[in-house]
Amino acid sequence: MFLGTQRDSGPSTAQERIEAISQRLACPTCDGESVYESRSPGSQAIRQEITRQVADGVLADGQIVRMIDDSYAADLKLIPSATGFDALIWVLPVAAFVAAVGGLIIVFRRWRREGSLVATQEDQILVTQARQDKD
Amino acid sequence: MLAVSINAALGRGAILLGLLTCLSGVAVTIAGIRQHDLRALKSSARYAYVAFFAALLAFVMMERALITRDFSMKYVQQVGSRDTPAIFNVTALWSALEGSILLWLLVLTAFVAAVARKFRGRAGDELLAWAMVVMFVVGLFFFFLSFGPANPFTMGPLGVSDGPGPNPLLQNHILVLFHPPILYIGYVGFTVPFAFAMAALITGRVGEGWLLETRRWTLYAWGFLTVGIILGSWWSYEVLGWSGVWAWDPVENASFLPWLTGTAYLHSVLVQERRGMLRVWNLSLVIATFSLTILGTFLTRSGVINSVHAFSEGSVGPWLLGFFAAIVIVAIILIGRRGDELRSPGAIDSPISREGAFLANNVVFSAFAFVVLLGTVFPLIVEAVDNRRLVVGQPFFNRMTMPLGLTLLFLMAVAPVLPWRKASQEVLRDRLFWPAWCGVFSLAVAVFVGADGWAPLTAFAMGGFASGAALRQIVLASRRQGWRGVVGRANGGMVVHIGVIIIAVAFTASNSYTRTQEFVMNEGETVTFSGHSFTFEGLSLESDDVKTSVKAAVRIDGDQVYSPSRSKYVKQGMDIGTPSVKSGFVNDLYLTLEGTVRPDDTQARIKIFVKPLIMWLWIGGALMAIGTVLAAFPGKRRRPTAPVSAGLEESVQEVADHV
Numbered sequence: 001m002f003l004g005t006q007r008d009s010g011p012s013t014a015q016e017r018i019e020a021i022s023q024r025l026a027c028p029t030c031d032g033e034s035v036y037e038s039r040s041p042g043s044q045a046i047r048q049e050i051t052r053q054v055a056d057g058v059l060a061d062g063q064i065v066r067m068i069d070d071s072y073a074a075d076l077k078l079i080p081s082a083t084g085f086d087a088l089i090w091v092l093p094v095a096a097f098v099a100a101v102g103g104l105i106i107v108f109r110r111w112r113r114e115g116s117l118v119a120t121q122e123d124q125i126l127v128t129q130a131r132q133d134k135d
Numbered sequence: 136m137l138a139v140s141i142n143a144a145l146g147r148g149a150i151l152l153g154l155l156t157c158l159s160g161v162a163v164t165i166a167g168i169r170q171h172d173l174r175a176l177k178s179s180a181r182y183a184y185v186a187f188f189a190a191l192l193a194f195v196m197m198e199r200a201l202i203t204r205d206f207s208m209k210y211v212q213q214v215g216s217r218d219t220p221a222i223f224n225v226t227a228l229w230s231a232l233e234g235s236i237l238l239w240l241l242v243l244t245a246f247v248a249a250v251a252r253k254f255r256g257r258a259g260d261e262l263l264a265w266a267m268v269v270m271f272v273v274g275l276f277f278f279f280l281s282f283g284p285a286n287p288f289t290m291g292p293l294g295v296s297d298g299p300g301p302n303p304l305l306q307n308h309i310l311v312l313f314h315p316p317i318l319y320i321g322y323v324g325f326t327v328p329f330a331f332a333m334a335a336l337i338t339g340r341v342g343e344g345w346l347l348e349t350r351r352w353t354l355y356a357w358g359f360l361t362v363g364i365i366l367g368s369w370w371s372y373e374v375l376g377w378s379g380v381w382a383w384d385p386v387e388n389a390s391f392l393p394w395l396t397g398t399a400y401l402h403s404v405l406v407q408e409r410r411g412m413l414r415v416w417n418l419s420l421v422i423a424t425f426s427l428t429i430l431g432t433f434l435t436r437s438g439v440i441n442s443v444h445a446f447s448e449g450s451v452g453p454w455l456l457g458f459f460a461a462i463v464i465v466a467i468i469l470i471g472r473r474g475d476e477l478r479s480p481g482a483i484d485s486p487i488s489r490e491g492a493f494l495a496n497n498v499v500f501s502a503f504a505f506v507v508l509l510g511t512v513f514p515l516i517v518e519a520v521d522n523r524r525l526v527v528g529q530p531f532f533n534r535m536t537m538p539l540g541l542t543l544l545f546l547m548a549v550a551p552v553l554p555w556r557k558a559s560q561e562v563l564r565d566r567l568f569w570p571a572w573c574g575v576f577s578l579a580v581a582v583f584v585g586a587d588g589w590a591p592l593t594a595f596a597m598g599g600f601a602s603g604a605a606l607r608q609i610v611l612a613s614r615r616q617g618w619r620g621v622v623g624r625a626n627g628g629m630v631v632h633i634g635v636i637i638i639a640v641a642f643t644a645s646n647s648y649t650r651t652q653e654f655v656m657n658e659g660e661t662v663t664f665s666g667h668s669f670t671f672e673g674l675s676l677e678s679d680d681v682k683t684s685v686k687a688a689v690r691i692d693g694d695q696v697y698s699p700s701r702s703k704y705v706k707q708g709m710d711i712g713t714p715s716v717k718s719g720f721v722n723d724l725y726l727t728l729e730g731t732v733r734p735d736d737t738q739a740r741i742k743i744f745v746k747p748l749i750m751w752l753w754i755g756g757a758l759m760a761i762g763t764v765l766a767a768f769p770g771k772r773r774r775p776t777a778p779v780s781a782g783l784e785e786s787v788q789e790v791a792d793h794v
Contacts, residue, residue, distance in 0.1 A: 015652045015742075026526035032384055032440070034528050037377040039712060078528030080513070085521055089513050093535060097502045104498060108491075113481035 014054050017061065021050050024065050026076045034078055046076075142205050146196035146288040150281050153189030153240065156182050157275035164268045168261055177258040179267045183251035186274055187244040194241045195293055197234060197287055200529040201227050206298060209291035210234060210691060216706060217301030218680035223306035227531060229315045230301035232436055232451065233287035238316065241275060242323040247274060250327055250352075262345060265334035266327075273326055276458055284450045301682070303704040303711045308374045316760055318390060321360025327352040328400075329425035332418050336469035341414055341477055351767050353404075353421075357397045358763030364390055365756030376712040378649070378725045378744040380642075380752060383439045383532040388511045389431025396424040399500035405624075406490045409555060412479040416497070422466040427504075427595050429459045439515060485557040492550035499542050506535045533646075537590055544597035547632050548574070548604045551625075566607070573603025583756050586648075596641040598636045605629040605636070627766025636760030641751035650745040653729060658737045665745040667692055667724060676734035681705065683734045684713075687739050691717050691724055699728040699741065723749040 022035040022043075029042035035050075045069055053064045069076045080086040119127075160182030167175030201224045202212050214227040214234070228234040247270045254263050281287065305311050328349040335345040367387065368380040381387060400420040406413050434440050437452025470477065483490050510527045517525040552566035563725050577599025578592060586592055608629045615622025620626055656671035663669075672688040677700075684702040691697055697715040704711065717724040725744040732739060 013650070013652050016650065019651050023528075024363045024530055026528060032526060032528075037375065037379065037382055039376065039710075074524050075526070078526055079530045079534070080525060080527060083574070085517065086525070089527065089531070092509060093502065096505050097498075100498045100502065102495060104486075106484065108486050111484070117484060 017054050018047065018050050021054070021061050021064055022047055024061075024078055025068060026074075026078050028074060028076060060074055142196050142200040142203075143208055143288045143290060146193050146200070147286075149189045149192035149196065150278060150286070150288065153186050153193070153244070154275065154278040154282050156186045157188060157271045157278055160186065160271035161268055161275065164264050164271065168264050168268075173259050176264050179264065179271075180251035180255055180258065181356070182271065183244070183247045183267065186271075186278075187248040189278075190237075190240040193235055193281070193288075194228070197228055197237055200224060201225065206295045207290055207293075208287075209289045210287045212291040212295050212298045213437075214301050215298045216681075217297050218706070219300040219306060220293055220681070222309070222312060223301060226311045227301045229319075230305045230311075233281070233285045235319075235436075236277060236281050236285045236451075237287055238319055239323055240274070240281060242316075242319045243270075243274055243277060243326060246324060246327055246352075247271070250330075254348075261338050262331070262340050262348075263336050265337045269330035269333045270326060273330070274751040276454075280441075280451055280454060284454055294383075299706045303682070303702070303707055303709050304374055306681070307711065307713060308370055310366055310370040310373065314363060314370050317359055317366060318363025321356050321358070321363050322390065322393065324352065324356025324359060325397060325421075325428060327356070327794065328421045332421040333466070333469065336418065336466075336473055339473060339476060341412065341418070341473055343408055346407060346417065349436070350404070353397070353401065354767050357394070357401060357637070358760060358767075360390065360397065361392050361754065361763065362760050364394060365759075369753060372749070373714070374715065376419050376714045376727050378651075378714070378746060380645075380749070383510070383529050384508075385511050386435045388507050389427075389435050392507055393428040393510075394426045395500050395504040395507065396427060397419055399497045399504075400424060402493045406493050410479075410481055410483075410490055412481055412483065412490070413494075414477045414479055418470060418477070419466075420497075422462070423504075426459055426462050426466075427508075429455060429462065434511065435461060440511070451666040465611050487548050487553065487558045489550060489555045491551045492546055492553050496543070496546045496550065499539055499546065503536060503539045503543075506539070507532070510535070540639065541590075541593055541597055544594065544601050544636070547598065547636065548601035551604045551608050551632070553628065567604075569607055570600050570603030573606075574598075574600030579778060586644075588647055591643050591647045595640060598640040602633055602636045605632040616736065622765045622768040627762050627764070627768065630762030630765055632761050632762075634755045634760075634762055635759065637751050637755030641748035641755060644748040644754070645746050648747050651742065653740060653742040655738060655740050664743050665722075667745070669726075669741070669743060671739060671741060672696065674732060674734050674736055674739060682711075685728070685734050687726075687728045687732075687741060689715070689726055689741060697724075697726055699726040701728050701732055718750050720750055721746050 015071050019036060025031045025035045025046060027035055027038035027040055027043040028046070030040045033040075033043075035043040035046045049068060050064060053059050053067070059067065065077065080089050082090055160179055163175050163182065164179040167179070168173065197210070201215050202221065204215055204224075205211050206215065210231070210233050214230050215224065229238045247267070250270065251267065254260070257263050269467070285510065302307060331345040331349045335341050351489060364387075367390065371377070372380045397420075403413050403417055403420060407417050407477055433452060433455035434597075437455060483494065485491060486495075509738060512533055513527050514525045517523060548570055549567070552563070552570065554562060574596045578596035581592060581595040606629075609621060609626060611620075612613050612626045621630060650665045652664050654664075654669070656662060658667075658671060658673045661668050661670040663772060668691070670690040670693070672690055675686050675688065677684045677686060682702040682704045684700045686698040686700040688696050688698055695717070697717055699715040700713045702711050702713060703709070712727055712729075714725055714727045716726070723744075723746045725746055727739040727742045727744075729742050
């Protein structure tokens with residue numbers, strides 16, 4: 001398995017850059033697929049545009065994503081933006097996680113304050129009986 | 136003509152029989168509970184068997200209709216074809232909505248019948264009786280769906296003598312035969328623990344009894360769901376041609392959500408069994424797991440969410456949503472009613488303890504499930520609130536789940552070595568010594584062979600750390616118990632952990648270090664990429680009744696020839712690419728034929744993916760399945776009166792001292 005954890009020799013190919021960019025854009029015509037996954041004509045057209053832009057070498061990856069997204073009426077970005085209503089998708093998980101961890105801390109503190117239960121006389125009789133049964 | 140009426144009439148009759156049987160089962164069992172009538176309670180098993188018979192008959196009739204190509208039926212007109220190979224005629228049953236509900240019914244009623252058979256000697260037990268009632272209600276709902284909104288036995292227009300067959304993607308790999316049924320066994324299997332949880336709430340027997348009754352049922356359901364998910368990933372890899380195994384598609388997420396909550400439950404249940412704590416939490420997790428199977432079915436079968444393999448037709452959506460809402464409301468009312476009875480008698484002494492780690496594990500699994508659920512339904516929310524289309528894809532899920540995955544790997548390393556109640560610093564130092572070294576060793580080797588990127592390196596280090604902890608437990612247990620050192624819940628669980636770790640490492644490597652290049656190659660041309668040579672030897676044409684395929688012959692490393700292809704499915708008019716994969720323990724060489732090709736072309740566009748460690752995903756999955764079976768195997772039983780923590784601690788320490 002260790003042999004598979006190495007990054008192969010050689011620089012990243014232009015194709016790999018194209019693949020990485022196409023993973024950030026949704027197919028404009030199909031159901032919930034990225035341009036990377038889809039083989040539809042709409043995705044092929046976007047892939048060709050990405051290929052052109054990568055070959056030109058002028059724009060950075062994020063700029064290519066924005067340019068293609070702007071040229072379509074629908075929102076093609078697969079990563080929701082961190083502003084406006086879409087920001088909720090980033091904020092809610094973090095808030096929920098912080099609340100859960102905070103809740104755990106409070107519960108642990110309460111448990112520590114209350115301490116473990118003290119055995120009642122009834123409990124002790126039960127234990128004695130169990131031990132006698134064992135013997 | 137006679138065969139037509141037999142398939143539809145018997146199928147419809149079977150569904151009606153199942154519906155009435157479940158309805159009677161509910162009525163008779165509740166009456167039996169109310170009147171303490173043992174005979175009535177005993178008869179509920181018979182209702183379970185009849186419901187199973189009804190579902191089986193309906194299933195067989197639909198298969199018969201598909202195999203004999205009974206085109207008088209609407210469903211066969213939709214998914215059947217005279218040209219489809221026999222095996223895919225069988226699998227066509229679950230290739231669309233109505234048939235998949237039939238499969239659900241068959242699995243569900245099989246579980247109900249199996250529960251009735253297993254507990255046949257305890258018909259008078261109120262907990263069992265209420266569990267049967269709950270399962271009959273679930274059965275009733277699905278028989279109703281099949282009888283009304285998703286009726287597969289309706290007649291189609293007259294004069295149709297052929298159909299398009301299943302979606303081409305569902306008739307080009309043998310895994311279509313195994314993946315859906317196995318996934319359904321897992322998915323539907325969670326009905327059993329759910330039914331017992333509801334029964335515990337109804338009867339007020341909220342102690343550990345219902346957990347113990349359903350321990351193996353839950354484990355088997357989880358195991359099947361795991362294998363089903365892995366097989367689905369394998370199918371995706373072998374068929375879809377984008378070289379990935381997991382796309383965070385809504386249908387994939389729908390199967391993953393109950394897996395996440397189910398996994399959390401399998402861990403937290405141990406805390407309740409050992410310490411009598413987390414009662415509400417465990418009940419909530421079981422109910423959430425079952426509810427998520429219904430919610431997932433709603434999301435993917437109602438057409439509200441677009442997915443490459445969702446079924447968007449039919450009117451089952453509102454019914455599924457209503458059923459989901461009913462489950463949640465009833466569960467909340469029941470939990471609220473039991474209030475004080477659910478209060479745990481003890482407390483967790485220290486966060487640095489086994490139960491503390493399980494609690495942390497549950498928080499992370501819940502957060503994971505929340506992220507996946509939110510990412511899946513967020514496009515719906517945006518559309519409802521903002522009236523615009525949004526697609527939440529792989530980059531969001533990868534970014535959000537990666538830290539959670541790494542945290543889970545860390546907890547997998549630490550939790551198995553922690554004692555119950557409290558861990559001293561010496562114990563921690565002693566027990567984490569070798570696992571920590573395994574982590575350091577893994578990191579060092581990964582860096583040495585050229586791995587980079589902080590996330591993959593952290594994953595490899597955590598993987599080594601966690602596998603060290605799992606191996607430590609297996610070694611200690613095997614020294615103490617011999618061959619029994621790998622069976623039982625704790626030890627089998629460690630085998631599952633190793634499987635998970637292997638998958639995590641393989642998934643990280645394949646996601647981070649895949650190499651890709653597309654080549655336009657002339658016949659006879661050889662290219663070299665990532666240390667391998669690829670020779671394009673030409674195109675060939677193959678055709679049968681279903682499709683016409685153009686195959687490219689590519690010789691890899693001067694050895695064997697691999698043939699990625701593009702197929703045109705005659706009836707659907709769909710053009711589907713099929714990859715060809717040379718699998719290896721280190722790398723897979725994944726080839727696809729791109730663009731439009733004609734068999735007389737002398738040039739072809741071949742895309743090559745070099746994907747590391749893919750085979751280890753399947754090996755890890757197999758280990759998880761084996762570990763699940765080992766975990767279900769009875770381990771060494773502790774005397775009920777033995778002190779639950781000290782006994783084990785002492786014996787483990789004893790062995791540790793000898794090491």
